[in-house]
Amino acid sequence: MSADPISSDDTTRCWCCGNTVDPDRMVRLGRHPEARLCLQCAHFAHQQALRIEDREKRGPTVFARDTLRNLRGEVMRRGLHQNKFIGGWLRRLGKHLP
Ligand SMILES: [Zn+2]
Missing domain, CATH: 1.10.287 (Helix Hairpins)
Structure with a gap:
C-alpha cells in the first residue's frame, strides 16, 4: 500500500482533458504536485500564457x-x-x- 493519498487512477489522469497518461510524461504544477497535465495540455497552457503576455x-x-x-x-x-x-x-x- 502506498503512502501517497492520491489514488493511482488520479496520478495518471490529466487535470485538463481527463485522459489517462503515463505519469512520467506529465507536467506537475509547482506547489500543487497533485495537479498534473498531459504534455498536450501543458503545451496548450503554454501557448495560452504566451497569448496573454502578448496582448500588450x-x-x-x-x-x-x-x-x-x-x-x-x-x-x-x-x-x-x-x-x-x-x-x-x-x-x-x-x-x-x-
Ligand atoms: Zn490533458
Missing part, C-alpha cells in the same frame, strides 16, 4: 507573428495540414512557427 505587446515582429498564427489557423480550418500532397510539409513547417 506591439511592433513589427508581433504583427508578423500574429499574421503567421492567423495563416496557420486558416490552414488548420481548411484541413490543408491533412492534404496528402502538402500536408506533411505544412505540419513540419508548423512545428517551427511561433
Whole structure:
C-alpha cells in the first residue's frame, strides 16, 4: 500500500482533458504536485500564457507573428495540414512557427 493519498487512477489522469497518461510524461504544477497535465495540455497552457503576455505587446515582429498564427489557423480550418500532397510539409513547417 502506498503512502501517497492520491489514488493511482488520479496520478495518471490529466487535470485538463481527463485522459489517462503515463505519469512520467506529465507536467506537475509547482506547489500543487497533485495537479498534473498531459504534455498536450501543458503545451496548450503554454501557448495560452504566451497569448496573454502578448496582448500588450506591439511592433513589427508581433504583427508578423500574429499574421503567421492567423495563416496557420486558416490552414488548420481548411484541413490543408491533412492534404496528402502538402500536408506533411505544412505540419513540419508548423512545428517551427511561433
Ligand atoms: Zn490533458
